[in-house]
Amino acid sequence: MLITKFDLYNAEWLDLVFDHRNKNYGAYELRQSYGRTMAKSMGIAFAAVAILSAAAIIFKAKPKPVYEFHEVHLKTPVDIPKPPVEAVKQPDAPAPMEHQKPAAPVETKGFTTPHLVTTEPPTEPPTIDQLKDVAIGPTDVKGPSGAGNVIDSKDPGPGGTGTAKVDDGVHTLDGLEVMPEPVGGAAAWAKFLQKNLRFPGAAQDAGVSGKVLLSFIIEKDGALSNIKVERPAGYGFDEEATRVLKLAKAWKPGVQNGQNVRVRYSIPISFQLATEE
Template identity: 40%
Template sequence: MFNLNFKAMLGSKIDLFGNEWLDVVFDQKNKTYGAYALRRDSSLNTAKALFIAGTLFILLFLSPKIIHLIKGNNTDEFVSDRKTEVTIQPPPAVNPEMPPPAAVEPPPARENQIKFPPPIVVEDDKVIDVEPVQIKDLAIANPGQKTLAGEEDGTLVVISTPGEGPKNANVVEDNTVYGVFEPLETQPTYPGGMDKFYNYLSKAIRYPAMAQEQGVQGKVFLSFIIEKNGTLTDIKIERKLGYGTDEEAVRVLKASPRWIPGIQNGKPVRVKYNIPISFALSQ
C-alpha cells in the first residue's frame, strides 16, 4: 500500500511545502500520533519562531537609540544656558604724587671689579669692536657685569679660600665586607689565578684516615673573608661532609698564602668569598 501511495504521490502534483503530502505519508495510520501533528504545524511554528527572534533582535539593536531619544527629550531640564559673569577688582589707582620706589643697589664690594659679561653670538655686521679684558686686569680685579672700584668698607665676596677643608680630620676607613658578586673595581684573586689555588689545595690536603676507611667522598662548602692585606679570616663551614674532612678544609685555608685583595675607590677592601673543596679517593 505504501508503494502505491508513494507512486501516486510522485505521479501527482503535490506541493511539498504544503500539508497535502502528510495525508499521503500518514494514510491509514494513526494521525493522532505526535509526529503527524509536529510536521503539520512545523511551518507555522517556524514562522512564529522567526518572527519572535527577529522582533527581539530589532528591539535589542534599537534599544540604545530609543533610550537615547527618550533621554534626549529631557535634556532641557538639566542644561542651562545661564551665563555667570565674574567681576575682577580693578587695580588700585596710581598716585601721581608718590614717587616710584628707588632701585636697591647691592652693597659695594671691597675688591675691584672689571666688566666681563658673558659672550653673545651675533651676526658679523652687528659685532661691536670692544677691547677684550686682559689677563693682567683679572689679576687685580674680579670679573663682573660692570666695572666697579672696590672700597675698604665694602663686603668681601669670598670669605674663605676655596678648597680648604677641615684640618686634622680623622680618616674614616672602609671596613665594609663586600660580596664577591658586588661591583668592585678589582675582584680579589689568588696569586697566579684560581688554577694555582686549586693546585695548592690538591697538594696541601691530607685525606683524613677516618674518611678513607668509610669511603667518604664529596665537597665541603666554606666561606671566608679576604682582608685588606690578603689574609683569610672568619673561615666558616657552610655545608659539612664529616669524618674529619671539614677540619682538614679549614686547616688548608688557614695555611693558604695571602691573596690579592679587592680594590674599591683605589683602596683595598674586605671581600667575602665562598668556595667548595672536593675530597675524592683515587681509584
C-alpha cells in the first residue's frame, strides 16, 4: 500500500487550504510557524532537564566528617601546687588581773527612817445616843443641849438640794458644749435628703433651680419640731423641703451642763435642675 506523507503544516498545503481566504487571520500565521515553535520548545525543555541533572550531580550533599576520640594517658602525672594558706594571727590573751586587797573597814552609824508616834491616848468615837441632842464639831464644847442644836433635815443648807434646775429654754449653737447632729453624721443626712427630695413639677416646667432656708428646734429627745421657712424660694420648693424635714428621724440632741437641751438649728436645702449636655 502506498502511503504518502501528508503534512498539513507544509507551505504548499497551507496556501492550498487558505486559498481565497483571509491569510491575515491568526490561524494561518500559527500553522505556518508551528514547526519552528515546536522545535524551539523541545530544545528549551531538553536543555532545562540537562541543567537540573548536572546541578544535582555537582551540588550533591557531602557526607559529614566523623570524629574519633582517643584516650590519652600521661606517663608522668603533673602535681599542681596548692596556694599557701596564710596563718591567722591569734589575738594576744589578756593579762590576768591582779588580786586587789580589800579596803580597811571604816566606822559607820546606822540610820533608820523616823516614825511619828502620837503621845495622846486613843479615844473612842461618840455613840448615837451621845449625838442625839448635840451638834457635831471638831472639839468638845460645853453648852446647853437639846433638840435646837440639830439642823433640820428639810433645810437644804448652803449647798442646795443637790438636783440641777431643769433647762427648758431654747439654745443656739454658740457656746453649746455638745452640738446636735443627725444619727450617722453628715453623710447619712445627705443620703436621706437625696433619697426623699423630689424636684417640684412647677419648677421643672419653669426650668428654674432654688435654695430654701429652714429653721427648726431639736428637742431633748432629738425630734425635729417648729419647722419654719426662713427664706422661701417659691415654685413648690418650700413645701417640698418642709415635707422632707417632717419625715426625718430624731437627731442626737445637744448637751449643756450635762443634760439634753433644746437647740434651734438652721439648714439650707438646694434644688438643682439637671442640665442636658
